[in-house]
Amino acid sequence: MSQPNHDRVDLAIAGGGLTGLTLALAVKSALGSGIEVSLFDPAGFETRPGDLRASAIAAGVRRMFEALGVWSVMEAEAQPITDMVITDTALGEPMRPVLLSFSGEVTEGEPFAHMVPNTVLNDAVRAAALAAGVKLVKRPVLSYRNEGDALVLEHGGATTAARLLAAADGGRSRLREQAGIAFYGWGYGQTALVATIAHERPHDGRAVEHFLPSGPFAILPLKSDDEGGNRSSIVWTERDADARRLLALSERALIDELEKRFGLELGTLRLLTPLHGWPLTLGIARHFVGERLALVGDAAHVIHPIAGQGLNLGLKDAAALAERIVDQARLGLDIGDPVVLSAYERDRRFDTSAMAVTTDVLNRLFSNDSATLRAVRGFGLGLVERFAPAKRFFIKEAAAFSGARPRLLEGETL
Numbered sequence: 001m002s003q004p005n006h007d008r009v010d011l012a013i014a015g016g017g018l019t020g021l022t023l024a025l026a027v028k029s030a031l032g033s034g035i036e037v038s039l040f041d042p043a044g045f046e047t048r049p050g051d052l053r054a055s056a057i058a059a060g061v062r063r064m065f066e067a068l069g070v071w072s073v074m075e076a077e078a079q080p081i082t083d084m085v086i087t088d089t090a091l092g093e094p095m096r097p098v099l100l101s102f103s104g105e106v107t108e109g110e111p112f113a114h115m116v117p118n119t120v121l122n123d124a125v126r127a128a129a130l131a132a133g134v135k136l137v138k139r140p141v142l143s144y145r146n147e148g149d150a151l152v153l154e155h156g157g158a159t160t161a162a163r164l165l166a167a168a169d170g171g172r173s174r175l176r177e178q179a180g181i182a183f184y185g186w187g188y189g190q191t192a193l194v195a196t197i198a199h200e201r202p203h204d205g206r207a208v209e210h211f212l213p214s215g216p217f218a219i220l221p222l223k224s225d226d227e228g229g230n231r232s233s234i235v236w237t238e239r240d241a242d243a244r245r246l247l248a249l250s251e252r253a254l255i256d257e258l259e260k261r262f263g264l265e266l267g268t269l270r271l272l273t274p275l276h277g278w279p280l281t282l283g284i285a286r287h288f289v290g291e292r293l294a295l296v297g298d299a300a301h302v303i304h305p306i307a308g309q310g311l312n313l314g315l316k317d318a319a320a321l322a323e324r325i326v327d328q329a330r331l332g333l334d335i336g337d338p339v340v341l342s343a344y345e346r347d348r349r350f351d352t353s354a355m356a357v358t359t360d361v362l363n364r365l366f367s368n369d370s371a372t373l374r375a376v377r378g379f380g381l382g383l384v385e386r387f388a389p390a391k392r393f394f395i396k397e398a399a400a401f402s403g404a405r406p407r408l409l410e411g412e413t414l
């Protein structure tokens with residue numbers, strides 16, 4: 001590297017969300033002392049206060065966590081999704097017939113997804129990354145310049161030279177902007193309201209998605225609490241103005257609104273956490289790589305949570321990039337070489353674009369009150385319900401088993 005006075009690492013990662021943490025862990029645990037990895041985040045490495053979300057972790061990603069040795073730490077808090085039902089009615093209709101149902105094993109005893117609280121995911125991966133020797137730096141990467149054989153990163157008065165910079169700095173990525181990589185997308189005008197709900201009767205591992213005219217209302221099963229109380233996470237999509245109105249309601253009024261959507265099957269409901277709103281957007285980067293730069297996770301793509309796949313896509317990016325880096329480093333070659341970067345982009349671009357389009361189309365098709373579209377949806381989903389190969393296709397998608405799969409997603413170590 002050109003300037004001897006910089007701190008030097010092989011891989012620098014900007015962004016200590018789950019994507020950045022998982023990439024750091026995957027690379028460092030494969031190469032050990034053979035690689036220096038620094039991870040930067042101004043907000044630190046704990047789950048953000050207010051992130052009460054739980055994520056649907058697809059089977060392929062669960063296999064990766066197993067290969068990285070962190071699944072055993074998360075497992076006690078991970079609720080298998082045993083089946084999933086979908087309904088499509090207007091709000092206030094007395095009956096909600098099931099349009100489509102999946103019972104969800106990809107191999108015997110292996111569910112297509114588990115629900116895991118974000119705090120549990122984050123704590124397990126952060127602890128393992130630290131133990132593996134990843135250096136955690138509580139500062140932002142402010143900018144970088146290319147010095148040919150390395151990028152020199154500015155971070156709060158100090159500089160670090162890195163062979164490769166992975167930008168995992170989220171949907172509003174400053175580093176993507178600095179690289180001049182365009183980000184195409186739009187706001188949905190919808191907000192996802194998230195909370196944890198206690199309910200009287202057990203969910204039996206069932207996930208429910210009610211497609212309502214304002215957007216999907218998802219009930220996602222969580223592990224019981226320490227006293228055996230039944231809990232689910234809800235992701236409740238509303239148009240922005242309605243979401244603002246709902247966020248201002250008293251708890252009693254909110255429960256009334258909630259019951260209209262949640263239904264009464266699981267008995268009386270209680271809010272265990274405040275409701276938190278997440279504005280929803282779509283965005284996809286024109287390129288996933290630049291010179292000595294790779295975008296991963298939301299920095300490369302932000303999608304609608306309708307299918308619970310945003311984080312899974314980011315973790316697939318981490319698996320794919322880690323594999324390319326590790327293979328290159330084992331040959332003693334430069335990990336920031338364009339060969340590594342273009343292979344990574346090839347690995348991930350199609351899968352990501354396909355998922356972005358699918359979630360966008362699903363949201364447009366379902367989030368409206370058109371009687372014609374409802375008839376079309378009923379017909380289409382009715383066909384899927386009766387056609388076993390179509391169901392198998394959707395389960396494969398939900399399990400993150402579609403497309404070319406990096407070795408970690410097969411459950412192999414690097």
Ligand SMILES: Cc1cc2nc3c(=O)[nH]c(=O)nc-3n(C[C@H](O)[C@H](O)[C@H](O)COP(=O)(O)OP(=O)(O)OC[C@H]3O[C@@H](n4cnc5c(N)ncnc54)[C@H](O)[C@@H]3O)c2cc1C
Nearest residue numbers: 015017018019055056141169170297298308309310311312
């Ligand atoms: C309501 C909702 C529900 C969802 N449910 C699911 C689900 O069930 N399953 C699923 O797969 N996905 C889900 N998603 C999507 C998922 O939450 C995101 O895709 C995921 O959190 C993105 O992770 P990330 O690490 O890429 O980015 P982030 O979590 O946004 O992390 C980016 C990090 O970068 C840091 N940072 C910013 N700037 C800099 C800088 N200059 N230098 C260093 N660090 C910086 C930030 O502090 C932050 O910690 C959901 C999303 C929403 C909104």
